Amino acid sequence: MSGTTYRSPPFRAEHLGSLLRPKEFLQKRAAFEGNSLSQQELTKAEDEAIAKVVKVQKDAGLRAVTDGEYRRAVFWGTFFEELDGMTEIRNPDIEIFRPYVPDIAGFLEKGHKPGQSCLCTGKIKHTGKSTLIDQFEYMKTLVPEERWGDIKLTMIAPPWYHLRYKDGNAFPRDVYPTDEEYFYDISLAVRAELDILYAAGVRNVQFDDPNFAYFCSEKMLKGWAEDKSNTKTPEELLDAYIKCYNDSIAMHVGKMHFGLHICRGNFMGSRHFSEGGYDRIATKLFKDLNVSTYYLEYDNERAGGFEPLTHLPAHKNVILGVITSKFPELEDKEKMKERLFAAADIIAQGVGQTREQALDRMGVSPQCGFASHEEGNLLGWEDMEKKLQLVRSIADDVWPGQA
Numbered sequence: 001m002s003g004t005t006y007r008s009p010p011f012r013a014e015h016l017g018s019l020l021r022p023k024e025f026l027q028k029r030a031a032f033e034g035n036s037l038s039q040q041e042l043t044k045a046e047d048e049a050i051a052k053v054v055k056v057q058k059d060a061g062l063r064a065v066t067d068g069e070y071r072r073a074v075f076w077g078t079f080f081e082e083l084d085g086m087t088e089i090r091n092p093d094i095e096i097f098r099p100y101v102p103d104i105a106g107f108l109e110k111g112h113k114p115g116q117s118c119l120c121t122g123k124i125k126h127t128g129k130s131t132l133i134d135q136f137e138y139m140k141t142l143v144p145e146e147r148w149g150d151i152k153l154t155m156i157a158p159p160w161y162h163l164r165y166k167d168g169n170a171f172p173r174d175v176y177p178t179d180e181e182y183f184y185d186i187s188l189a190v191r192a193e194l195d196i197l198y199a200a201g202v203r204n205v206q207f208d209d210p211n212f213a214y215f216c217s218e219k220m221l222k223g224w225a226e227d228k229s230n231t232k233t234p235e236e237l238l239d240a241y242i243k244c245y246n247d248s249i250a251m252h253v254g255k256m257h258f259g260l261h262i263c264r265g266n267f268m269g270s271r272h273f274s275e276g277g278y279d280r281i282a283t284k285l286f287k288d289l290n291v292s293t294y295y296l297e298y299d300n301e302r303a304g305g306f307e308p309l310t311h312l313p314a315h316k317n318v319i320l321g322v323i324t325s326k327f328p329e330l331e332d333k334e335k336m337k338e339r340l341f342a343a344a345d346i347i348a349q350g351v352g353q354t355r356e357q358a359l360d361r362m363g364v365s366p367q368c369g370f371a372s373h374e375e376g377n378l379l380g381w382e383d384m385e386k387k388l389q390l391v392r393s394i395a396d397d398v399w400p401g402q403a
Contacts, residue, residue, distance in 0.1 A: 003315045006292035009150060009204045009257045010363055011063045011403045013395035014319050016261055016295060017154035017206060018075055018369030019056075019068035020376045020384050025049040026032075029374065037211065046070050047138060055144045056269050060388040061396075063403045064152040064204060068371070075208055075372040076156035082131045083189050085124035085175075086161075092117045096169040100223020102214050104164055118161045120171035124185040126192035134201055149203035156263075157209035158190050158248045159183060159241045159361070167229045179232070179240055187247035194252045203256050206295065210263040211241065212285065213297075216276035217303075238284060246290045259293035259319075264302065265369055277304020282311045291315040298339070299324040299367035306343040310350030321367030323391055328383035336394050340364060364394050 021029075028045040031037035037045075050067045057065040069075055081088045094113045097104045107113055132153060139151045153319070162170045162179075176182040197205070215238050225233055232240070249258055251256050260287075262278075278285070278296065286294070297303050298320050312318055320343055322336050340362065341355065348358035370377055370384050379387075395402070 005312075005315045005361060006257050006317065008403065009064055010259060010293045010317050010319055011150075012363045012399040013062055013392045014064055014152075014295070014363050014365040015057075015062065015066075015187075015388060015391065016321070016325070016366060016369045017066045017069055017152060017208070018371045019053050019066070019070075020379075021068070021070060021374055022049055022052065022381070025070070026374065041389055050138065051142055055138070056385060057388065058352060060385065061392040062388065063147070063150045064097070065139070065150070066152045067135055067139055068155065069154060069369070073374050075154065075369060076160060078131045079156055079193065080118045080161055082127065083124055083130070084127055085120055085122040085185075086118050086333075087121040088116065088118050090116055092119075095164060098166050098223070098227065100220050100227070101164050102217055102220055105219070105223075114164075117164070119165075119169075120161075120173055120175065122172075122399065124189055126189040128192070130193055130196040132193065133196055133200055134196065136200055140201065147265065148201045151202070152204045152206055153197065153202050154206045154208055155190075155193075157207050157211060157241075157245075158186050159211060159244045160209075162241075163211045163214060163237070166227075167231050179237075181241075183240060183244040184247060187244055187250075188401070190248035191251055194249070194256070198252060198256060198368055200396075204259075205256055206259040206261055207245070208261050208263055208292070212238075212260075212262045213264045213276075215281050216278060218276055238281060239288075241285060242289050242358045246288075249290060253290055253313060257270055257293065258291040259290065259295055259317075260291045261295035261368075262297065263372070264297050276302070277303060278308040282308035284313045286316065287290065287313060291316075293319060295319045295365060297321045297367035298343075300327075305328040306346045309343060309347045312347055312350060314351040314353065314361075317361045317363070318343075319363040319365045321365050323364070323366045323387055323394075325366035325368050325370045325384075325387065326377050326379070330383075330386055330390060331396070333394055336364070337391075337398055340394070341396055359398065364398070366391065 025045055032042040050070050053068045080086045111332050136153055140148055171182045223391045322339050323331055344358040348355050
């Protein structure tokens, strides 16, 4: 990957993509799901709600605007479900899942099981029709043409539907003899998607990936060691996931800005799933993965300290999620600025830079989205607005005059 630092995007003040849905919009989506509202009426409601939330972002002074993921019920959308060779399954058998993977464990702890998943059932291939293009095309109508490249499009992690399944359950062995062949076809499908998006003007992509955070979880690693059906070590699987990413974006690195958000869980009721600092994955994550920017959760102690940031190469960016999107309490601005400076000192130390040089590769954001699932987190619309305004205010203090 090029040693050139990618800037604008990312911006000094960012958010992670998903935003609270207005109540009236959720009512209309429920009516659609109950067959009392047409697709045309739902699309109109989506358009109106998106226009409203884009205005909120603009009013807060944010450049990397999104559609709030309003056309998705959950953050990962329908990319995998629409690929040839992938099949959505409802009420899957719990026996196919690794019970110690944090999101699955989270369901089981509450006496639930996943109501939906997606399995490979044949050779994976992109159909040639993007599931994301319409989302971007509508956003273009709300933003001046010279800002189309600022629009942030969130995408699900290329290896997403894999870690949750017990070894041998993610795909049929007569279709893919190895993980590597399965991952490579996924990477070709992502490339095809990026081709379509690039042609439409997408230049700012953020991958959302809970799996990487799971490799930081002591509970998961203990469960992995006890599961004798595993044929790879966690380190080997982490390498395979990084390669899948790199193969997926290989044709577009340098033409598009790629960021990675490592998510620790953002389920109904503001629940998180995984805990543990980035120490276990930092070296490989920062040095081997060919993205330009890392959006990291740092809103509380479950993310550990800033020390892993010493491994951040001198040409890469980090956006620190020091503001929580899970609860309404507003953080103390001066304390958040102090945290940014503390992180900058550690980043600088890792590559022999000054604090100012490190700050030039940094930004600030909420730690996660406000509504990774359409139900949203435990805070209100005005709380969300205040959080976004706080992010902007912190950025204006630390990086005056910069977007």
